[in-house]
Amino acid sequence: MKNVIVGQSGGPTAVINSSLLGVFKTAKDRGADTVYGMVHGIKGLLDRNIVDLSSQIKNDLDMDLLKRTPSSFLGSCRYKLPEIEGNEKTYKEIFKILDELEIFAFFYIGGNDSMDTIKKLADYGAKINSPIRFMGVPKTIDNDLAITDHTPGYGSAAKYIASTTKEIIRDGLVYDYPVVSIIEVMGRNAGWLTAAAALAKGEDCEGVDLIYLPERVFDLDKFLAKVGELCKDKRSVVIAVSEGVKIADGRYVCELADHVDYVDAFGHKQLAGTARFLAAKVAEKYGVKTRAIELSSLQRCASHITSRIDVTEAFNAGGAAVKAAFEGMSGQVITLKRVSEDPYMCITEPADVHFIANVEKKVPDEWINKDGTYVNEALVHYIRPLIQAEIAPLWVDGLPRHLILKK
Amino acid sequence: MKNVIVGQSGGPTAVINSSLLGVFKTAKDRGADTVYGMVHGIKGLLDRNIVDLSSQIKNDLDMDLLKRTPSSFLGSCRYKLPEIEGNEKTYKEIFKILDELEIFAFFYIGGNDSMDTIKKLADYGAKINSPIRFMGVPKTIDNDLAITDHTPGYGSAAKYIASTTKEIIRDGLVYDYPVVSIIEVMGRNAGWLTAAAALAKGEDCEGVDLIYLPERVFDLDKFLAKVGELCKDKRSVVIAVSEGVKIADGRYVCELADHVDYVDAFGHKQLAGTARFLAAKVAEKYGVKTRAIELSSLQRCASHITSRIDVTEAFNAGGAAVKAAFEGMSGQVITLKRVSEDPYMCITEPADVHFIANVEKKVPDEWINKDGTYVNEALVHYIRPLIQAEIAPLWVDGLPRHLILKK
Numbered sequence: 001m002k003n004v005i006v007g008q009s010g011g012p013t014a015v016i017n018s019s020l021l022g023v024f025k026t027a028k029d030r031g032a033d034t035v036y037g038m039v040h041g042i043k044g045l046l047d048r049n050i051v052d053l054s055s056q057i058k059n060d061l062d063m064d065l066l067k068r069t070p071s072s073f074l075g076s077c078r079y080k081l082p083e084i085e086g087n088e089k090t091y092k093e094i095f096k097i098l099d100e101l102e103i104f105a106f107f108y109i110g111g112n113d114s115m116d117t118i119k120k121l122a123d124y125g126a127k128i129n130s131p132i133r134f135m136g137v138p139k140t141i142d143n144d145l146a147i148t149d150h151t152p153g154y155g156s157a158a159k160y161i162a163s164t165t166k167e168i169i170r171d172g173l174v175y176d177y178p179v180v181s182i183i184e185v186m187g188r189n190a191g192w193l194t195a196a197a198a199l200a201k202g203e204d205c206e207g208v209d210l211i212y213l214p215e216r217v218f219d220l221d222k223f224l225a226k227v228g229e230l231c232k233d234k235r236s237v238v239i240a241v242s243e244g245v246k247i248a249d250g251r252y253v254c255e256l257a258d259h260v261d262y263v264d265a266f267g268h269k270q271l272a273g274t275a276r277f278l279a280a281k282v283a284e285k286y287g288v289k290t291r292a293i294e295l296s297s298l299q300r301c302a303s304h305i306t307s308r309i310d311v312t313e314a315f316n317a318g319g320a321a322v323k324a325a326f327e328g329m330s331g332q333v334i335t336l337k338r339v340s341e342d343p344y345m346c347i348t349e350p351a352d353v354h355f356i357a358n359v360e361k362k363v364p365d366e367w368i369n370k371d372g373t374y375v376n377e378a379l380v381h382y383i384r385p386l387i388q389a390e391i392a393p394l395w396v397d398g399l400p401r402h403l404i405l406k407k
Numbered sequence: 408m409k410n411v412i413v414g415q416s417g418g419p420t421a422v423i424n425s426s427l428l429g430v431f432k433t434a435k436d437r438g439a440d441t442v443y444g445m446v447h448g449i450k451g452l453l454d455r456n457i458v459d460l461s462s463q464i465k466n467d468l469d470m471d472l473l474k475r476t477p478s479s480f481l482g483s484c485r486y487k488l489p490e491i492e493g494n495e496k497t498y499k500e501i502f503k504i505l506d507e508l509e510i511f512a513f514f515y516i517g518g519n520d521s522m523d524t525i526k527k528l529a530d531y532g533a534k535i536n537s538p539i540r541f542m543g544v545p546k547t548i549d550n551d552l553a554i555t556d557h558t559p560g561y562g563s564a565a566k567y568i569a570s571t572t573k574e575i576i577r578d579g580l581v582y583d584y585p586v587v588s589i590i591e592v593m594g595r596n597a598g599w600l601t602a603a604a605a606l607a608k609g610e611d612c613e614g615v616d617l618i619y620l621p622e623r624v625f626d627l628d629k630f631l632a633k634v635g636e637l638c639k640d641k642r643s644v645v646i647a648v649s650e651g652v653k654i655a656d657g658r659y660v661c662e663l664a665d666h667v668d669y670v671d672a673f674g675h676k677q678l679a680g681t682a683r684f685l686a687a688k689v690a691e692k693y694g695v696k697t698r699a700i701e702l703s704s705l706q707r708c709a710s711h712i713t714s715r716i717d718v719t720e721a722f723n724a725g726g727a728a729v730k731a732a733f734e735g736m737s738g739q740v741i742t743l744k745r746v747s748e749d750p751y752m753c754i755t756e757p758a759d760v761h762f763i764a765n766v767e768k769k770v771p772d773e774w775i776n777k778d779g780t781y782v783n784e785a786l787v788h789y790i791r792p793l794i795q796a797e798i799a800p801l802w803v804d805g806l807p808r809h810l811i812l813k814k
């Protein structure tokens with residue numbers, strides 16, 4: 001028996017299901033008997049909440065729908081495995097279930113925390129001499145994983161952000177009075193997503209005026225002065241700001257507001273509100289009309305606008321993980337390696353999961369301008385290939401059709 | 408000389424430029440010498456800020472780009488003409504400019520206020536026996552114009568809202584803990600846009616759980632009780648709420664928050680915040696994770712996802728206005744008349760502008776369920792044809808390409 005199992009973990013991306021398809025299709029093509037799916041990741045596995053993916057993905061149409069389905073098809077979790085030492089019970093339980101299912105290879109599609117899961121399972125497997133192979137498939141819209149050139153999911157989010165920003169810039173010019181629009185983009189610690197707003201600039205678009213990444217300290221007074229300067233010459237000012245920007249004392253900008261909406265169930269203060277706070281400050285100081293636009297969850301679930309490059313690379317990352325496992329590898333994660341800049345060419349390459357787990361990759365300092373208010377051409381050159389080409393939704397009765405998990 | 412002039416007014420829609428193209432192309436086809444464009448509407452005309460549209464729209468590619476360009480190509484204004492009596496100076500100035508330009512017909516693409524402009528100009532023209540013809544072309548994402556079956560611009564906004572809502576519903580199911588997502592939709596007085604969230608429901612989507620329109624009084628306690636009930640059975644609860652919902656004493660729900668972000672340059676309290684306020688209340692009461700998602704300006708400028716039906720009808724409305732003017736009509740607005748339900752067929756029909764200006768069409772009471780928490784099948788049946796078929800962006804280097812006004 002050659003059974004494999006696959007799970008999805010962490011926040012979804014628009015192409016995380018393309019990686020799932022890459023695992024499923026490549027495993028079937030290479031002779032896997034059953035491809036199991038964990039429902040809600042490793043947590044679902046512990047609850048024995050699993051499905052046979054062949055009963056879900058039945059034909060070519062299902063495959064094409066899966067590629068276009070937002071959110072994680074199998075559901076996700078935020079469960080982090082405990083350290084092996086002192087918690088062997090959990091690991092014994094996981095391996096017992098895997099043995100019952102006669103699992104030969106285990107695939108986990110996720111970000112930093114998920115790669116930590118692969119690392120621990122591979123380490124425990126090695127310790128008990130288990131033949132099961134553990135492979136990680138990277139995903140995250142945040143693009144903050146180490147080693148890999150970029151992560152599947154980032155290109156589509158960047159394409160969505162840049163396209164939407166272009167539309168907002170155009171919309172800001174509609175009236176004959178001044179408007180300051182502030183677009184809030186996801187990314188608590190890394191500014192990759194916010195930087196994608198720079199792509200809007202082109203022959204048919206003047207681009208955004210300011211870009212603020214969390215890699216640099218945010219100075220409210222300098223920000224207001226900059227906006228004041230811009231308002232003198234321009235009718236419409238558009239600014240992209242990361243939700244994660246912080247002032248010098250380490251507080252998030254949105255924490256400067258004199259009220260907190262609420263603290264969520266995990267004790268996190270709700271971060272959304274940076275754009276709103278800044279818009280209020282600008283309106284107060286300059287008396288201009290302002291708009292605060294939060295791209296919110298749409299950045300990660302807008303499957304109606306994805307990058308074909310991203311979809312293909314996500315699929316390939318899943319497929320390459322299967323190939324590597326079937327060829328004997330374990331404890332590895334598939335990375336993307338840019339082998340040519342121009343023309344852009346990218347291949348997959350397995351890397352030891354110990355080098356990728358729990359490491360955060362930020363926007364390099366030399367790609368941000370001196371005063372931290374914009375990014376430079378090198379960054380645009382890095383992102384541009386990742387948003388190329390499209391994959392249209394399958395429109396049914398006026399709306400994009402999705403594939404859903406049948407219970 | 409057969410010169411015509413066209414302007415755009417009020418908030419933009421994703422297809423307002425298709426109506427502009429309808430006016431331009433049909434006027435040229437019917438022998439107009441010059442088609443002028445007012446930059447920023449009637450206010451631009453008074454400032455003699457006009458362009459020759461042939462210098463902007465030069466070929467078939469430009470036309471196809473114009474159809475796909477968000478915001479108002481010519482710019483817009485919120486200028487409302489004063490009453491004729493006592494303000495004849497303004498009218499004399501306008502007609503003087505129109506005579507200088509040898510204008511034969513005047514077209515104005517807009518909503519309620521813009522139809523008021525057409526009404527006043529036609530009335531003044533009749534008074535002074537001017538031969539100039541004045542025609543209105545309707546547009547508004549709000550769908551709140553009287554007489555017409557629906558307004559160009561509504562179908563595309565509805566398609567965007569329904570598609571995005573589907574994606575948000577899918578995204579809400581990703582985790583294995585409860586999440587309440589509240590989507591805030593535009594529409595201060597009419598709930599047409601919010602009602603479009605009902606379209607998300609289908610074979611592959613369970614739909615939203617609650618829909619609140621401004622046509623009904625909003626009761627916070629009943630709302631919280633409803634959400635509490637839903638949270639007992641469901642992992643993900645998704646609610647669509649209009650920004651304009653009000654409680655019994657007439658206050659907007661967002662005004663119940665104990666802080667106001669700011670009052671804008673026009674003295675309007677910033678309305679956005681209804682979803683945020685409700686999300687905070689839900690989180691406070693039930694301790695569940697909540698998400699407030701504002702669709703904001705994206706609803707009116709997302710040209711990357713438009714309804715082909717809407718684009719075609721917007722074009723036709725512009726063209727029909729020209730046809731009517733060239734055949735001798737004035738003081739009319741083009742309306743859409745649904746001549747067949749199934750199959751859906753819609754024609755244009757001119758109507759006296761006096762019957763459409765300054766009247767607001769709301770969602771009929773019988774299309775809303777008894778307790779005001781959802782809409783019924785009759786409303787879905789009404790909207791569904793308006794979101795059919797697509798018009799893909801022209802993608803250039805990874806982003807939708809637009810046509811921009813050259814100064």
